[in-house]
Amino acid sequence: MEKSTTEHRAAHEALGVVLQVREEQLQALLWRRAREPFLAAWSLPGGRLAPDETLEDSIRRHLAAKVDVRELSHLEQIETLSAPARYPGERLVATAYLGLIPAGIAPQVPADTAWHPVDGLPELAFDHFAVVLAGRERLRAKLSYTNIGFALAPPAFTIAELRRLYRAALGHDVSATNLQRVLLRRRLLEPIGELRPPGRAGGRPAAVYRFRTRNLEVTDQFAVLRPPTGGSLK
Amino acid sequence: MEKSTTEHRAAHEALGVVLQVREEQLQALLWRRAREPFLAAWSLPGGRLAPDETLEDSIRRHLAAKVDVRELSHLEQIETLSAPARYPGERLVATAYLGLIPAGIAPQVPADTAWHPVDGLPELAFDHFAVVLAGRERLRAKLSYTNIGFALAPPAFTIAELRRLYRAALGHDVSATNLQRVLLRRRLLEPIGELRPPGRAGGRPAAVYRFRTRNLEVTDQFAVLRPPTGGSLK
DNA sequence: ACAAAAGTGTTTCGCCTACACCCATGC
DNA sequence: GCATGGGTGTAGGCGAAACACTTTTGT
Numbered sequence: 001m002e003k004s005t006t007e008h009r010a011a012h013e014a015l016g017v018v019l020q021v022r023e024e025q026l027q028a029l030l031w032r033r034a035r036e037p038f039l040a041a042w043s044l045p046g047g048r049l050a051p052d053e054t055l056e057d058s059i060r061r062h063l064a065a066k067v068d069v070r071e072l073s074h075l076e077q078i079e080t081l082s083a084p085a086r087y088p089g090e091r092l093v094a095t096a097y098l099g100l101i102p103a104g105i106a107p108q109v110p111a112d113t114a115w116h117p118v119d120g121l122p123e124l125a126f127d128h129f130a131v132v133l134a135g136r137e138r139l140r141a142k143l144s145y146t147n148i149g150f151a152l153a154p155p156a157f158t159i160a161e162l163r164r165l166y167r168a169a170l171g172h173d174v175s176a177t178n179l180q181r182v183l184l185r186r187r188l189l190e191p192i193g194e195l196r197p198p199g200r201a202g203g204r205p206a207a208v209y210r211f212r213t214r215n216l217e218v219t220d221q222f223a224v225l226r227p228p229t230g231g232s233l234k
Numbered sequence: 235m236e237k238s239t240t241e242h243r244a245a246h247e248a249l250g251v252v253l254q255v256r257e258e259q260l261q262a263l264l265w266r267r268a269r270e271p272f273l274a275a276w277s278l279p280g281g282r283l284a285p286d287e288t289l290e291d292s293i294r295r296h297l298a299a300k301v302d303v304r305e306l307s308h309l310e311q312i313e314t315l316s317a318p319a320r321y322p323g324e325r326l327v328a329t330a331y332l333g334l335i336p337a338g339i340a341p342q343v344p345a346d347t348a349w350h351p352v353d354g355l356p357e358l359a360f361d362h363f364a365v366v367l368a369g370r371e372r373l374r375a376k377l378s379y380t381n382i383g384f385a386l387a388p389p390a391f392t393i394a395e396l397r398r399l400y401r402a403a404l405g406h407d408v409s410a411t412n413l414q415r416v417l418l419r420r421r422l423l424e425p426i427g428e429l430r431p432p433g434r435a436g437g438r439p440a441a442v443y444r445f446r447t448r449n450l451e452v453t454d455q456f457a458v459l460r461p462p463t464g465g466s467l468k
Numbered sequence: 469a470c471a472a473a474a475g476t477g478t479t480t481c482g483c484c485t486a487c488a489c490c491c492a493t494g495c
Numbered sequence: 496g497c498a499t500g501g502g503t504g505t506a507g508g509c510g511a512a513a514c515a516c517t518t519t520t521g522t
Contacts, residue, residue, distance in 0.1 A: 432494070438492040439492065
């Protein structure tokens with residue numbers, strides 16, 4: 001049963017699922033491949049792991065060629081893909097990361113790189129389609145029980161603007177009334193004390209809010225099976 | 235900025251955080267190292283990735299030397315560790331898996347392998363301590379919003395028995411009344427129609443239950459920000 | 469005055485908790 | 496009978512959803 005494996009060395013790449021809400025849609029940053037295999041197919045940005053860097057360092061370094069890394073408001077590992085045949089002709093293990101960019105900034109991207117709505121992606125190279133969907137699922141889940149919205153939102157925003165971001169990311173409508181109440185009750189948002197003047201059509205000026213912190217925090221830790229009010233076991 | 239990385243090949247290992255509730259405590263399966271570095275230190279079982287296997291295949295293969303793999307009721311990837319200096323003298327990337335074994339079975343383990351309570355672990359080799367804690371956190375979180383309890387429980391059990399498993403895994407007391415109601419309301423449990431006769435001290439016979447499915451299902455999908463009763467967007 | 473947009477008040481609902489009480493058994 | 500352990504009835508709390516209504520602006 002035991003194989004002689006001590007000599008096997010797999011090449012390792014980092015892949016980035018970089019998401020941003022653009023034009024009311026959740027979009028992913030894709031790169032048009034310049035090499036075989038899958039020449040000219042759309043694929044996730046990324047590249048090989050170098051000897052002296054972590055995987056997170058690596059994805060940051062490779063993404064730097066596509067977007068200004070300072071614009072990444074959040075980065076987390078999704079999963080590691082290791083099917084032996086996932087990359088033709090070579091053993092290549094891939095670790096995928098989820099990267100988020102706040103709405104409202106328009107990163108410069110090179111000519112071989114473009115944003116694509118996650119609903120309605122083109123054919124993607126390798127197993128990248130499933131990776132994008134896994135990234136979107138991670139984002140959607142965390143929108144419900146963490147403050148990860150900070151990573152989709154600009155530094156300051158109105159509830160109506162935030163609502164459009166949540167709607168695009170979640171894929172379903174969100175009530176502005178309830179969104180405001182949930183995020184305020186959980187103390188994720190705070191008003192900065194300014195008002196946004198209404199547009200041409202008039203209307204009451206909107207209060208401007210910001211996220212209280214721009215680091216990931218779990219805000220709904222134990223939905224059920226909460227510890228009893230008081231004691232933990234040992 | 236771009237490094238010449240095309241030739242770098244990192245060795246890759248799979249690590250298993252195998253947990254079981256034993257004697258009312260959540261315990262992890264550890265292996266006493268027989269080689270340098272960290273000779274004789276306790277560490278997670280696992281081993282090198284072979285050329286023609288996935289990482290999941292790999293951890294199953296390596297664990298087979300420690301426990302009967304058929305006893306693994308659940309296996310999922312936790313995270314991939316890639317700090318360049320995490321393993322002395324060699325670049326070694328590690329992908330950690332969480333494996334669960336139902337309570338009540340006593341797997342044969344080799345002499346160099348033993349169960350240790352997760353509260354009160356000895357010093358572990360490398361970065362393995364943090365990996366065990368990450369595995370426990372994953373388990374605790376999923377106990378709240380999935381049916382992962384099936385993987386800790388034997389095929390049939392009373393509510394009182396299940397309560398002890400949840401208590402050990404969560405680290406805090408759990409009310410049998412509420413545990414029963416939550417798990418029945420979510421339709422995770424169903425009675426098998428049998429009764430467990432009481433012990434020497436008497437008492438009403440307990441109904442015997444089982445998990446409706448023994449595959450992972452998310453049961454509390456969107457805590458908040460649920461889609462409106464009706465429509466999804468696009 | 470009217471339309472538009474933002475925000476608040478209020479009701480309803482459902483899930484969860486806590487605790488009292490009832491049930492079935494051994495001694 | 497009484498002790499012991501299992502299960503159910505029920506009331507209260509709380510967060511969330513829904514919707515009506517008020518507030519503040521532009522035209």
